[in-house]
Amino acid sequence: MSARTRPLPVSPSAAWLQEGYEHIWMPYTQMQTAPLPQAAVATEGSRITLDDGRQLIDGVSSWWSACHGYNHPHIVDAITRQAQRLPHVMLAGLANEPAFTLAVRLAEMTPGDLNRVFFSESGSVAVEIAMKMAAQYWLNQGENGRGTFICFDGAYHGDTIAAMSVGDPEDGIHGRFHGLTPAQHRIPLPRTEETRDAFESFVAEHADTIAAVILEPLVQGAGGMIFHDAETLRTVRDVCDRHGLLLIADEIMTGLGRLGTMFACEQAGIVPDIMTLSKSLTGGTLPLAATIANDRVYEAFLDDDLDKALMHGPTFTGNALACAAANASLDLFEREPRLEQVRGIEAHMVSALEPCRGKEGIWGNVLDVRVRGAIGVVEIESIGDMNGLRARFLKEGCWIRPFGNIVYLMPAFTIGTDDLTALTDAVVRVIGEA
Numbered sequence: 029m030s031a032r033t034r035p036l037p038v039s040p041s042a043a044w045l046q047e048g049y050e051h052i053w054m055p056y057t058q059m060q061t062a063p064l065p066q067a068a069v070a071t072e073g074s075r076i077t078l079d080d081g082r083q084l085i086d087g088v089s090s091w092w093s094a095c096h097g098y099n100h101p102h103i104v105d106a107i108t109r110q111a112q113r114l115p116h117v118m119l120a121g122l123a124n125e126p127a128f129t130l131a132v133r134l135a136e137m138t139p140g141d142l143n144r145v146f147f148s149e150s151g152s153v154a155v156e157i158a159m160k161m162a163a164q165y166w167l168n169q170g171e172n173g174r175g176t177f178i179c180f181d182g183a184y185h186g187d188t189i190a191a192m193s194v195g196d197p198e199d200g201i202h203g204r205f206h207g208l209t210p211a212q213h214r215i216p217l218p219r220t221e222e223t224r225d226a227f228e229s230f231v232a233e234h235a236d237t238i239a240a241v242i243l244e245p246l247v248q249g250a251g252g253m254i255f256h257d258a259e260t261l262r263t264v265r266d267v268c269d270r271h272g273l274l275l276i277a278d279e280i281m282t283g284l285g286r287l288g289t290m291f292a293c294e295q296a297g298i299v300p301d302i303m304t305l306s307k308s309l310t311g312g313t314l315p316l317a318a319t320i321a322n323d324r325v326y327e328a329f330l331d332d333d334l335d336k337a338l339m340h341g342p343t344f345t346g347n348a349l350a351c352a353a354a355n356a357s358l359d360l361f362e363r364e365p366r367l368e369q370v371r372g373i374e375a376h377m378v379s380a381l382e383p384c385r386g387k388e389g390i391w392g393n394v395l396d397v398r399v400r401g402a403i404g405v406v407e408i409e410s411i412g413d414m415n416g417l418r419a420r421f422l423k424e425g426c427w428i429r430p431f432g433n434i435v436y437l438m439p440a441f442t443i444g445t446d447d448l449t450a451l452t453d454a455v456v457r458v459i460g461e462a
């Protein structure tokens with residue numbers, strides 16, 4: 029028996045949608061008031077086909093993951109071949125070739141001595157593992173009081189409990205969990221002289237209680253696509269170095285090309301002690317994440333004593349199917365001009381979104397327009413009718429999902445000029461509606 033209390037919205041859609049909606053619990057959704065989701069039946073490139081035959085141009089690349097566009101044949105082939113041979117074996121005590129090969133490739137392509145790769149299946153879990161690694165790094169050296177983390181206003185690192193604890197509860201989506209999440213030190217990003225001084229003195233005072241500093245390098249994503257510069261990153265690295273703290277760079281959103289370099293940290297010339305990756309890792313096809321530690325962190329776990337090992341092992345760690353998809357995705361970064369494509373998208377969005385600046389329309393007043401890499405943002409004072417705005421973009425034939433107070437585009441790096449123009453034109457047209 030269903031616990032629904034209201035009739036389903038009338039829709040000509042498939043039976044599976046109507047029946048399944050009685051039982052599925054959708055993400056980030058108020059199930060009582062949300063409109064019925066669109067029924068997607070096929071994808072290709074930058075297009076999503078709905079069950080009524082409409083095609084939407086995708087401006088979100090499935091939560092920023094489908095960087096090569098949908099159904100890239102090279103990734104589909106790799107998954108198909110792997111599925112026929114060995115979809116999954118447990119990683120403890122057994123090795124599978126795709127996972128081992130992927131570990132080598134990630135160690136080679138990430139900056140500095142980020143040489144040890146631990147696989148999991150989602151970004152939030154990769155962050156949990158990074159935090160656990162950092163805390164145990166100190167425990168293994170007999171430093172028992174370093175259980176807290178420094179994180180920054182505007183941060184988002186995932187939805188699990190520890191990941192929520194280092195997100196910004198005020199600006200983020202986890203404000204109601206105070207008390208449940210462990211207390212951390214959340215402070216402003218050191219981007220001005222005043223905040224740099226404050227960061228430095230905070231660290232100087234509390235360093236011996238802190239395991240690591242965690243941040244999203246250059247762009248804070250789900251907190252509102254907030255940009256900071258390379259200098260800020262260098263400041264954080266420098267202060268961590270001077271006070272002996274570990275630095276965790278959460279590149280789940282920024283890594284793998286989104287900002288025009290393979291990793292955001294490269295743009296500041298810094299190397300974190302631990303890096304997290306997910307989203308684009310499999311080209312948006314299968315769930316996979318990586319927590320990559322440098323030699324200093326890894327070596328602190330080496331001992332004759334099992335207690336000093338990283339006692340962590342999700343069932344699907346090193347899943348062969350997902351790792352095969354990731355290897356194929358990395359092939360595409362090597363063979364196809366992804367970073368150039370990102371720079372092209374950036375140049376297009378810089379000029380195409382500019383007409384939104386200063387607009388005061390029915391959807392709200394525009395506060396800012398900003399672009400970095402393949403991220404284009406129109407920040408609005410306040411979006412009153414979120415469902416209405418999302419429906420309006422659907423009418424334009426575009427899959428654009430504003431959240432908080434931003435309308436943003438994060439398309440596949442392979443999107444064609446016509447489709448990209450259709451997306452930016454739609455944003456300009458809708459935001460300008462008076």
Ligand SMILES: Cc1ncc(COP(=O)(O)O)c(C=O)c1O
Binds near residue numbers: 150153187244279
């Ligand atoms: C920077 C960052 N960290 C962590 C996560 C969480 O990843 P997941 O949704 O795969 O758990 C996200 C997701 O948006 C993210 O943007």
